[in-house]
Structures are given as C-alpha cells and as structure tokens.
Amino acid sequence: MKKYILKRLLMMVLTLFIVATLTFFLMKMIPGSPLGNTMKLTKAQQLAVEKQYGLNKPVWQQYLAYMGGVLHGNFGMSYQYNSTSVASLIGHRVGPSVLISFQALVLGVVVGIVLGCVGALNKGTWADAASSTLAVIGISFPSFILAILLQYYLGFKLGWFPVANWNGFPSTILPTVALSAVPMAQVSRFVRTEMVEVLNSDYILLAKAKGLSVAQVVFHHALKNSIIPALTLIGPLAVTLITGSMVVENIFSVPGIGELFINSVLSNDYPVIMGLTMFYCLLLCGILLLTDVVYGLVDPRILSKEKGEH
Amino acid sequence: MNLKMNKKVVTLATVALAAMSLAACGNSGKNKASGDLNVTLKANPVTLDPSKTIETPSSSMQVQSFEGLLKFDKNNKVVLGEAASEPKVTNDGKTWTFTLKKGLKWSNGDPVTAQDYVASMRHWADPKTKSQAADKVSNLQNYDAVSKGQAPTSELGVKALGKNKVEFDFAKKQPTANVRNNFAANLKPVDHKVLAKEGNKYGSSSNKAVYNGPYKVVNWTGGSDDNWSYVKNDNYWNKKGVHMNKVNVQVTKDNNTAQNLFKSGKVQETSVTADYVKGNKNNKELHTALMATQYYLYFNGKNELTKNENFRQAVNYAFDNDQLAKKVLQDGSVGATGWVPKGDMKDPKTGKDFATDAGHLQKQNKQKAQQYWKAAQKDLGKKQMTLNLLADNTDDQKAVAEYLQSTLQKQFKGLKVEVTTLPHAQHVSRDFAGKFELNLTDWNSSVPDASDFLSLLKTGNKVNFTNNTDQKLDDLLNKANDGSQFASERYDLLQQANKQVHANADGVPLYTAAQAHLVSKHVTGLNYGPFNITAQYQYAQWKK
Numbered sequence: 001m002k003k004y005i006l007k008r009l010l011m012m013v014l015t016l017f018i019v020a021t022l023t024f025f026l027m028k029m030i031p032g033s034p035l036g037n038t039m040k041l042t043k044a045q046q047l048a049v050e051k052q053y054g055l056n057k058p059v060w061q062q063y064l065a066y067m068g069g070v071l072h073g074n075f076g077m078s079y080q081y082n083s084t085s086v087a088s089l090i091g092h093r094v095g096p097s098v099l100i101s102f103q104a105l106v107l108g109v110v111v112g113i114v115l116g117c118v119g120a121l122n123k124g125t126w127a128d129a130a131s132s133t134l135a136v137i138g139i140s141f142p143s144f145i146l147a148i149l150l151q152y153y154l155g156f157k158l159g160w161f162p163v164a165n166w167n168g169f170p171s172t173i174l175p176t177v178a179l180s181a182v183p184m185a186q187v188s189r190f191v192r193t194e195m196v197e198v199l200n201s202d203y204i205l206l207a208k209a210k211g212l213s214v215a216q217v218v219f220h221h222a223l224k225n226s227i228i229p230a231l232t233l234i235g236p237l238a239v240t241l242i243t244g245s246m247v248v249e250n251i252f253s254v255p256g257i258g259e260l261f262i263n264s265v266l267s268n269d270y271p272v273i274m275g276l277t278m279f280y281c282l283l284l285c286g287i288l289l290l291t292d293v294v295y296g297l298v299d300p301r302i303l304s305k306e307k308g309e310h
Numbered sequence: 311m312n313l314k315m316n317k318k319v320v321t322l323a324t325v326a327l328a329a330m331s332l333a334a335c336g337n338s339g340k341n342k343a344s345g346d347l348n349v350t351l352k353a354n355p356v357t358l359d360p361s362k363t364i365e366t367p368s369s370s371m372q373v374q375s376f377e378g379l380l381k382f383d384k385n386n387k388v389v390l391g392e393a394a395s396e397p398k399v400t401n402d403g404k405t406w407t408f409t410l411k412k413g414l415k416w417s418n419g420d421p422v423t424a425q426d427y428v429a430s431m432r433h434w435a436d437p438k439t440k441s442q443a444a445d446k447v448s449n450l451q452n453y454d455a456v457s458k459g460q461a462p463t464s465e466l467g468v469k470a471l472g473k474n475k476v477e478f479d480f481a482k483k484q485p486t487a488n489v490r491n492n493f494a495a496n497l498k499p500v501d502h503k504v505l506a507k508e509g510n511k512y513g514s515s516s517n518k519a520v521y522n523g524p525y526k527v528v529n530w531t532g533g534s535d536d537n538w539s540y541v542k543n544d545n546y547w548n549k550k551g552v553h554m555n556k557v558n559v560q561v562t563k564d565n566n567t568a569q570n571l572f573k574s575g576k577v578q579e580t581s582v583t584a585d586y587v588k589g590n591k592n593n594k595e596l597h598t599a600l601m602a603t604q605y606y607l608y609f610n611g612k613n614e615l616t617k618n619e620n621f622r623q624a625v626n627y628a629f630d631n632d633q634l635a636k637k638v639l640q641d642g643s644v645g646a647t648g649w650v651p652k653g654d655m656k657d658p659k660t661g662k663d664f665a666t667d668a669g670h671l672q673k674q675n676k677q678k679a680q681q682y683w684k685a686a687q688k689d690l691g692k693k694q695m696t697l698n699l700l701a702d703n704t705d706d707q708k709a710v711a712e713y714l715q716s717t718l719q720k721q722f723k724g725l726k727v728e729v730t731t732l733p734h735a736q737h738v739s740r741d742f743a744g745k746f747e748l749n750l751t752d753w754n755s756s757v758p759d760a761s762d763f764l765s766l767l768k769t770g771n772k773v774n775f776t777n778n779t780d781q782k783l784d785d786l787l788n789k790a791n792d793g794s795q796f797a798s799e800r801y802d803l804l805q806q807a808n809k810q811v812h813a814n815a816d817g818v819p820l821y822t823a824a825q826a827h828l829v830s831k832h833v834t835g836l837n838y839g840p841f842n843i844t845a846q847y848q849y850a851q852w853k854k
Contacts, residue, residue, distance in 0.1 A: 030736075031739040032735035037445075039738065040443075043772060044457075044458070045444045045448065081356050081357070081532070088532070089533065092534040155570065155574075156573065164562060165537070251567055253536060
C-alpha cells in the first residue's frame with residue numbers, strides 16, 4: 001500500500017509538471033496583452049512596464065524563471081492585483097469555495113443515499129417513482145437555475161435566508177442546496193441500482209432467513225456493499241463542485257475562486273492562470289488518490305489485488 | 311420497515327425545517343431610511359494606490375477616500391479640493407504652483423503637506439511601481455528618463471516649496487484645461503511617511519494606506535475582498551459636508567442578485583444593466599446618466615475598400631443613430647450627433663455644451679449615402695464586395711454590430727458584411743495589429759476636454775487605428791494644445807478640428823453610452839455623470 005501511494009505521489013508530481021508546462025506555453029499563445037491599459041499608455045511606457053514584469057524576455061526564459069520560482073514556492077505576483085501574491089489571492093478565495101462544495105457534497109451524498117435506499121426498498125411503488133423523478137430533476141436541472149429559484153423564493157419572497165452576501169452559516173445554506181442537486185441525484189441513482197442487486201443476492205436471503213429485521217439487513221449488510229460504487233463518484237464530484245461552482249458563487253456573491261480563474265484568463269493575468277491551474281490539478285490528483293485509497297480500505301478485495309500487482 | 315423509513319424521512323424534514331427557521335432573517339431593511347448606507351459594487355477593486363489604478367472599482371473606492379488639489383463636484387464641475395486657490399502660472403505656462411489649504415490632515419493625524427504630493431508623483435513615475443496609469447503624469451519634466459530608470463525620481467518635475475506649496479514643472483507649455491481637468495483633478499497625494507513604510511505594498515489593503523478624503527476605507531483586506539466599509543473621516547477638512555457616517559459595500563457580480571438585494575431593501579444603491587432598464591423605464595428609483603464613453607465605427611485606412619473616401623462618406627450617411635440608441639440599445643444611451651459626446655466640454659465663455667454647439671453633424675441621409683456608394687463602386691470597379699466587422703463579444707456590442715450589418719447590407723446592394731466578435735482583450739490586440747476592416751470600438755475619457763476625443767484621429771496617436779493622417783487636423787490640435795491660446799480661442803480651434811474630423815469621415819460616431827443605477831427613494835444627493843461614473847457618497851443623505 002505504501003509503495004502504491006508513493007508511486008502515485010511521484011506520478012502526481014510528473015502530472016503537475018506536464019500540466020504546468022503545457023499551460024504556460026498555451027497561455028502565452030492567447031492573443032492580447034496582460035496590461036490592462038494598453039490603449040492609454042505610449043509604446044515606451046508599455047515597454048517599461050513589460051520590462052519590469054520580465055515580459056520582454058523570450059518565452060523560454062520566462063518559463064525557466066517561472067518554474068524556478070515555483071520550485072522555491074514562489075508562484076509570482078498577479079498582474080491585475082499588482083501588489084498581491086498569487087498564493088495569497090488563491091488562499092483568500094479557496095476557503096468559501098471549498099466550504100460550500102464540501103457542504104453540498106455531504107448533503108448531496110446523505111440525501112442521495114436515503115433516496116436511493118427508499119427507491120430500492122420500495123421498488124416499483126410511488127416512492128421509487130418519486131425518488132427517480134427527483135434524481136432526474138437533479139441531474140437535468142442546471143444548478144444555477146435552481147440557485148436563482150431558491151434565491152428568489154426562499155431568499156427574496158419569503159425572506160427565510162439571506163438573498164446573497166457571505167456572512168456566516170445562514171448565507172451558505174442556499175448555495176449549498178443549489179450545488180447539492182447533482183451529487184444527490186447521481187448518488188441516489190447509483191445506490192438504488194446497487195441496492196436492488198444486493199437485495200437479491202444470496203447472503204441477503206440468508207440474513208433474512210436467520211430472522212434479522214429489515215433494518216438490520218439493510219444497515220448491516222445491504223447498505224455497505226451498495227455504497228461502494230458510489231464512493232468512486234465522490235472524488236470527481238468534489239472536484240467538479242469546487243471548480244464548477246462559479247455561477248452559483250456569483251449568484252450568491254460567494255467570494256470563491258471560480259470567478260478569479262475566468263477573470264485571470266480574460267485579462268491574461270499569467271501568474272494567476274498558472275497558479276490556479278496547478279492548484280486545480282493538485283486538487284484533482286489528490287482527491288482521486290484519496291478516493292482510491294478509501295475505496296481500497298472499504299473493499300479489501302481491491303487492496304489485495306493492488307498488493308498482488310505491486 | 312416502511313414505517314421506520316418514513317419516520318426517518320419525517321425526522322429529516324423536521325430538522326431541515328428547523329434549520330431553515332433558525333436561519334430565517336426577515337426583510338427588516340425594506341423601508342430603511344436611516345443609519346448606514348448599503349451599496350453594491352460590480353467588481354472587486356484592485357488597489358488603493360492611485361498610481362496603479364486603471365479600473366472603475368478602484369477609482370470608486372478612491373473617490374470616497376482621497377482628495378487631490380482639485381476635484382469633480384457632484385455636478386461634474388472641476389472645483390477646488392485641497393488647493394486653497396487656483397494655481398499660479400509662471401515660466402511661460404510650464405510651471406504651475408498650487409497652495410494647499412491650511413490645517414489639512416490625514417486620517418492618522420499626520421499633516422497633509424506639499425511633500426505628500428511630491429512623493430505621490432515620484433512614486434507614480436518610479437519604474438518599480440509598474441504604473442499602468444502613467445498617462446496621467448507623463449507631461450512632467452524628465453518623466454521619460456525617470457520612468458525608464460535612467461534618472462532618479464528626484465529629477466522629476468515636481469517640488470515642494472515649503473510645507474504648503476507644490477510646484478509642477480512640465481516639459482512643455484500646458485493649456486489650463488489640461489492642467490486643471492486632466493492633471494490636478496485626477497492626481498491624489500500619498501502620506502509620504504506611510505508610503506516609505508509600506509513601499510510597493512502601499513494601498514494593497516485598507517490598513518496599508520491613510521486617507522485625506524471624506525471617508526476612511528475600513529476592513530478591505532485586498533483585491534480578493536468582497537466586503538468593506540467607508541467610515542466618515544473626522545480629519546477631513548469639509549467633514550461637515552459629509553452626511554452619511556458609514557457606507558457598507560458588497561461586491562455583487564450577478565445582476566439579478568443585485569436587483570433582489572435592492573428590492574428587499576438590503577442595499578440602497580446598485581448598478582443595473584440594459585436588460586433591466588428596458589423593462590423598467592417607469593421605475594422612479596431608476597437613474598440613467600450618460601458617460602464620457604463614445605462608440606465609433608472605424609475604417610481601416612490600409613484596406614482597399616475602407617480607405618476609399620466615397621465609401622467612408624457613404625457609410626457616414628447610412629445610420630440612424632437615434633434608432634440605434636432607442637430601438638436597439640434601449641439602455642439610456644443616446645445617438646451621437648458628432649464626434650465629441652454630449653456633456654463632455656463646455657464653451658468657457660457661454661457655458662454651452664461643445665457637442666450641442668457643434669450642431670447635428672452626424673445625420674442619416676439615405677440619398678447621399680446611395681450617391682457615395684455608387685461613386686465608391688465606380689472608383690473600385692466592383693459591384694460585389696465583402697467586408698468584415700470586428701466587435702466585442704458582449705450582448706450589447708453584438709446587437710449593435712448586427713444593426714450595423716443589416717443597415718449596410720440593406721442600403722448598399724452588392725455589399726456583404728460579416729461580423730466577427732471577440733473577447734475585449736483579443737479585440738484590442740487586433741486593433742493594435744490593424745487586423746480589421748470595419749471596427750466597432752469605443753473611447754472612454756476621464757478629462758472634460760474635447761481634445762481627448764478629437765486626438766483619436768491625430769497622426770502618431772497609437773490608438774488612431776484608422777491609420778489615416780490629416781495635416782490640417784494635426785495642426786489644429788497642436789495649436790490648441792500648445793498652451794499659447796486663451797480658453798475661448800482654444801475652444802474655437804477644437805470646434806474647427808471637430809469639423810475637420812467630420813469632413814475626413816475616418817470613422818462614424820454612433821452613440822454615447824449610458825449607465826444605470828437603482829437608488830432608494832429614501833436617499834438623495836447621489837449624482838452620476840460623465841466624470842462621476844461612481845457616485846460620491848459624501849453627498850448622499852437620507853430624505854427627511
């Protein structure tokens with residue numbers, strides 16, 4: 001297991017290096033200047049500012065200088081936010097994004113498991129149909145539409161929750177609910193399908209024959225095996241939530257990182273583009289590794305297979 | 311089992327409802343008419359350092375918290391700020407000396423001195439500052455050498471004559487309008503002690519700056535912060551004129567959210583987009599105001615068709631600008647009547663608006679358009695022609711581009727117009743590279759002076775994307791800006807330059823853009839105008 005994790009960590013470093021290199025050169029191919037006031041600066045003034053940022057050097061030299069900085073933990077200073085380091089910009093904004101994504105994931109997974117169980121245990125009844133309908137709505141309904149509806153009815157009309165603004169736990173509820181629809185729907189579908197299969201297996205029949213109550217059968221035997229496939233979903237879902245929550249963040253004025261990324265691309269803020277790309281890449285690799293490890297721990301068959309291979 | 315499961319579902323629902331009730335907070339602010347003023351801002355400000363400021367959100371924050379020698383009052387007029395009187399002009403118009411009011415103080419208690427203005431100018435020109443707003447101070451003596459690092463900042467043409475007098479030495483003789491409106495009304499001082507302490511971090515958060523304006527900025531942690539406040543500055547020289555004690559700002563990027571916050575009374579001022587204006591024209595809380603932003607259609611002077619004078623004249627007579635503003639945009643923008651937008655400059659003698667004075671120079675005339683189009687076809691020996699129109703990829707610019715495309719194709723048989731829309735930064739790079747045939751672009755001015763718009767077509771101006779040159783226009787503008795003219799003579803020269811621009815037809819003025827805000831009916835004193843793009847909260851009051 002240790003060897004496996006070490007190998008995966010080395011692969012992570014290699015992936016980060018490749019992603020950073022590709023992003024750096026692709027980014028330099030975007031037309032336009034990173035300076036925001038090229039219209040009003042004279043050519044000489046523009047050249048003077050570019051020189052200060054080292055933008056007058058050949059691209060390969062800029063690349064070496066940047067990578068040298070990264071190795072020393074220096075991700076550079078934002079061009080747009082002239083006196084602010086990329087690390088502090090990301091550091092300030094990552095918290096809210098991670099918080100609402102984490103809450104949405106927990107809420108989505110818990111409700112998804114409940115709905116999946118309800119559907120499987122009541123297969124073919126109205127409860128199954130209702131849980132399926134909810135899942136279809138959750139998957140097909142864009143989260144930003146849900147966000148706008150929640151904001152309008154629960155925030156503006158009824159006044160139960162803050163309309164927007166980032167100010168304590170109440171302000172996180174509506175964005176969390178809006179973002180939880182997709183994980184809820186996906187997890188509920190997975191759990192339902194798996195549980196229907198598990199409930200028909202021999203060991204469940206044996207458990208029932210032993211006289212265990214339905215609750216004991218479900219919670220001690222069926223549920224554990226039914227949620228294993230759903231675990232594989234959680235990693236990618238977490239990353240999708242963190243990176244894809246931009247519109248919902250905007251709607252509820254959550255000071256997150258999504259919008260920072262879009263703005264940095266539109267304004268050619270190279271150090272921020274690089275910093276955020278590497279951050280997203282690290283996050284994805286980290287979560288995928290974590291999911292694989294957890295998956296192995298929950299289902300020891302996978303672990304023994306890995307041991308056999310390595 | 312089903313019963314047990316149902317019990318769980320009911321429990322869950324109860325917990326959820328309880329959480330919702332706990333989190334509930336009523337619309338207590340709906341009829342707010344006292345206390346703090348709450349407002350929104352569309353984007354995050356970047357800095358509190360004036361020398362690094364090139365975008366509206368930062369300017370908005372600074373207009374509340376800093377004051378220069380001169381300033382724009384709430385009616386868009388340049389008036390005395392920290393200067394005690396109008397400047398003294400010597401050395402044949404090259405040296406301008408301002409005297410400061412007595413007893414001025416920074417928010418930390420330090421006195422505001424001439425040295426603070428000197429420090430600000432030097433910081434601005436210092437290459438280490440990486441200022442992208444250098445256009446504001448580049449007329450000062452030795453600016454070029456200092457900004458390239460070839461001379462120390464002490465060589466810059468600014469010095470303190472004692473504590474209360476600051477002298478600016480310009481490289482060339484300056485017209486009064488340039489020094490008052492472009493230079494003194496835009497520059498802000500820095501507390502030289504705080505700047506020395508903070509260095510390049512000056513202004514990167516609210517506690518890395520001190521303030522000499524109506525408000526202190528509080529709790530702004532930097533460019534990524536979405537909430538902060540303006541708290542009345544007790545050391546401001548005119549603190550009696552400031553009515554609101556505290557203004558809370560929330561960055562709200564989504565338009566629907568901003569409207570919902572306003573409608574629920576959580577904020578009393580917010581900006582709205584054209585879509586909202588279209589559907590809410592009768593809303594008494596909606597205020598639209600023209601900006602000093604004019605949109606033009608440029609012709610590329612290096613393209614065979616667009617450099618043809620008959621073609622340019624034909625297009626100049628093709629559009630109905632009023633229809634474009636009222637039917638297509640519907641956001642309060644007005645159709646341009648000439649190259650210089652309305653509200654930009656006033657006749658120093660009569661006070662009449664420059665654009666109104668110039669008359670309706672930009673008019674649709676379909677008959678003349680046809681005559682010129684036929685002449686252009688003859689000149690070029692072609693009946694069928696295709697042109698590309700370059701525009702920003704925003705909704706309003708796409709709509710304008712489509713209007714231009716359909717009008718041109720309808721009026722000129724044989725002409726096909728293709729539209730290319732790009733993100734703004736990429737559009738600008740095509741402007742500079744000259745990669746366009748027709749170009750829908752704009753110019754935003756921070757100076758109430760027609761020369762800023764007219765110089766767009768001057769030879770050597772790097773934003774003269776038409777690449778056309780005209781000696782007569784250059785001569786008129788050079789003469790108007792050499793500082794030798796009295797204000798009224800200069801005004802006449804600029805009017806002549808305006809006529810020349812229209813005669814050349816190197817571009818077509820289309821419309822003057824507007825901005826729209828929702829302001830609570832309980833609030834008065836918030837004014838918007840071409841040079842007050844963001845309201846100055848020092849003038850805001852609760853209605854009694």
